[in-house]
Amino acid sequence: MSRTPAPWARIVEALIRERGPALFGYAVALTGDRHAGEDLLQDALVRSFRRGRGDVSLNEAHAYVKRAMQTAAIDTSRRRKTRPATPTATLPDSPTPDHAGAIADRDALASALNTLSPRERTCIVMRYVDGLSAVAIAEETGLAAGTVRKYLSDAVAKLQDASLGLGLQTADAVAGGGHHLPVAVRTTQKGGQR
Incomplete structure (x- = not known):
């Protein structure tokens, strides 16, 4: 017996499929780093939909995730102020001559x-x-x-x-x-x- 996904699960799938690249770009703009942007986006998706959201539109889901990323970006800075900084090496992207x-x-x-x-x-x-x-x-x-x-x-x-x-x-x-x-x-x- 197969289960029908909840309405919010279908919205999350559509959000990732249709607006994933835009949300990822937004996350990178907020963090300044691709890897941190990936983490921020994933955390925002989990925070926004871990308890489901009922039946929401794609635009509403997009707004929830963007708001979660904005809040998380600010909260991360607050946590960093209370913890000592740990230096890490950042590997540069390998540029192509073109x-x-x-x-x-x-x-x-x-x-x-x-x-x-x-x-x-x-x-x-x-x-x-x-x-x-x-x-x-x-x-x-x-x-x-x-x-x-x-x-x-x-x-x-x-x-x-x-x-x-x-x-x-x-x-x-x-x-x-x-x-x-x-x-x-x-x-x-x-x-x-x-």
Whole structure:
């Protein structure tokens, strides 16, 4: 006798199939590391659906997982502050000669994003990947709007100091919303880009 999967299980399968690459890119943008991004996404999926969710839409499931990743990214920084840091060696991706410029740009962006605190990074990702305003970010994260504006302002200043030519403006970051600037790092797999 075969069991019919619960409605939430079908939604999780559809979410991974249809939006998995986008969610993975979002996780990498939040963490700055592919492996940490994989862990963050997997943890967010488990947290979001370990008790089931009833019958939810694909968009609702997507939103649950993104919110879980945002919260986990901020919570991870809190835990790191209470634990001593353990140095680890990071192995670089093996670049191919065809993509040297793209890899250099990605590494420069990743390096610049790594200078941001987890809260600044989360706010920047939510602002420029999700296209949310400072007020919307505040509502999503539970922070005060002024605090979000401060994180965005500080993050833009740090990214401008990195001289990457991203064209980010402080006024747009703290007041804007509604337009999309791609800052997520695209990853490649066998057979092409994601």
